[in-house]
Amino acid sequence: MVGKMPKPGELLHLRALEKGAPVAPPLVQASMFHLPGDPTGVPGYGRSENPTWEVVEEALAHLEAASVALFPSGMAAITAALVSCVEAGDRILVPSDGYYATRVLAERFLATLGVQVEMRPTVDFQNGGFDGFRVVFIETPSNPGLDVIDIEAVSGSAHEAGAKVIVDNTTMTAFGQSPLELGVDVVVASDTKAPSGHSDLLMGHVATNDDGILGRVREWRKFSGAIPGPSEAWLLHRGLQTLEVRFERMCQSAELLAARLAAHDGVRLVRYPGLEGDPSHDLAKRQMARFGFLIGLTLADGETAERFIDRCRMLQPATSFGGVHSSAERRIRWGDDVAEGFVRLSVGCEPVEELWSSIADALAESVTEN
Numbered sequence: 359m360v361g362k363m364p365k366p367g368e369l370l371h372l373r374a375l376e377k378g379a380p381v382a383p384p385l386v387q388a389s390m391f392h393l394p395g396d397p398t399g400v401p402g403y404g405r406s407e408n409p410t411w412e413v414v415e416e417a418l419a420h421l422e423a424a425s426v427a428l429f430p431s432g433m434a435a436i437t438a439a440l441v442s443c444v445e446a447g448d449r450i451l452v453p454s455d456g457y458y459a460t461r462v463l464a465e466r467f468l469a470t471l472g473v474q475v476e477m478r479p480t481v482d483f484q485n486g487g488f489d490g491f492r493v494v495f496i497e498t499p500s501n502p503g504l505d506v507i508d509i510e511a512v513s514g515s516a517h518e519a520g521a522k523v524i525v526d527n528t529t530m531t532a533f534g535q536s537p538l539e540l541g542v543d544v545v546v547a548s549d550t551k552a553p554s555g556h557s558d559l560l561m562g563h564v565a566t567n568d569d570g571i572l573g574r575v576r577e578w579r580k581f582s583g584a585i586p587g588p589s590e591a592w593l594l595h596r597g598l599q600t601l602e603v604r605f606e607r608m609c610q611s612a613e614l615l616a617a618r619l620a621a622h623d624g625v626r627l628v629r630y631p632g633l634e635g636d637p638s639h640d641l642a643k644r645q646m647a648r649f650g651f652l653i654g655l656t657l658a659d660g661e662t663a664e665r666f667i668d669r670c671r672m673l674q675p676a677t678s679f680g681g682v683h684s685s686a687e688r689r690i691r692w693g694d695d696v697a698e699g700f701v702r703l704s705v706g707c708e709p710v711e712e713l714w715s716s717i718a719d720a721l722a723e724s725v726t727e728n
């Protein structure tokens with residue numbers, strides 16, 4: 359334990375430590391704090407504040423160049439952002455081909471509370487303009503199709519129409535894309551993916567420079583009780599320390615693998631924003647720092663795709679993505695609007711030539727048996 363309890367907002371990891379103090383941040387596992395008399399200015403109760411969250415929020419705030427509120431999952435962060443920006447009678451626009459849980463949240467819960475929910479496919483997102491919307495929610499590149507939306511253009515016209523713009527930046531992280539710099543109001547992200555990086559926790563965050571929204575988001579967290587566990591927060595902090603090196607490696611490997619997959623006879627279609635000729639490529643080059651670590655590949659049919667995933671010794675058959683180990687799955691099994699043979703491949707940190715030979719072997723085996 360730290361000798362002296364840090365105050366909320368105190369710069370924990372930048373603070374000069376007392377000689378002999380642990381360098382790793384404190385894992386503060388507490389619901390109660392010693393609180394005689396005046397309760398202001400110190401941690402008081404575990405649903406309102408926790409020094410471990412603050413270390414993580416400070417690291418994320420540095421990456422996002424914005425204020426951050428930490429949540430126990432990406433969906434908890436998305437819920438907080440949406441609930442903080444809309445009221446009954448408002449209209450919101452969400453992508454019809456983005457992460458499915460965001461659509462379910464909007465259609466099955468926000469809609470029953472009186473919010474009008476409309477959807478558009480990512481590729482047609484700007485058609486029809488944004489008049490009358492309170493919130494325009496985008497996800498780019500979209501998961502799993504990897505279509506890209508022009509963040510700056512959407513932001514500009516949505517703001518003209520009086521809407522707030524929320525971007526789900528999960529697939530890129532702050533190292534791959536900076537939506538706040540391109541004008542949006544709020545970034546939400548699932549830190550379950552690349553930021554944690556080791557497939558052992560769920561976490562998410564909201565980042566914004568809008569103090570009104572941030573205040574509502576923090577209030578929502580406190581009163582809804584959607585709070586991160588200190589241990590998971592601590593583990594996320596560990597993950598964040600290597601996020602940049604992992605992300606660089608994953609993107610670099612993905613670029614190489616996407617090009618080889620695109621040239622492979624057994625693969626029908628490869629979607630990767632970094633490929634010349636990909637429908638997302640020009641826009642991706644303009645607005646993204648890297649092209650990401652997700653690849654969408656379409657094989658002949660569902661059986662071939664299952665066999666490929668099954669036979670590949672270096673691919674973990676699993677949902678979710680962004681871990682150090684490469685993983686893959688057929689998204690149609692969750693009802694995404696993709697081909698039977700569509701595989702979402704999340705490229706990890708393995709030595710890339712070894713990874714490629716496992717993929718090439720599995721393709722050879724699964725495609726010839728067809």
Ligand SMILES: *Cc1c(COP(=O)(O)O)cnc(C)c1O
Nearest residue numbers: 431432433457501528548550561
């Ligand atoms: C995984 C994911 C989420 C949800 O995150 P959880 O941490 O699972 O709640 C939201 N958006 C995108 C794009 C995702 O991939």
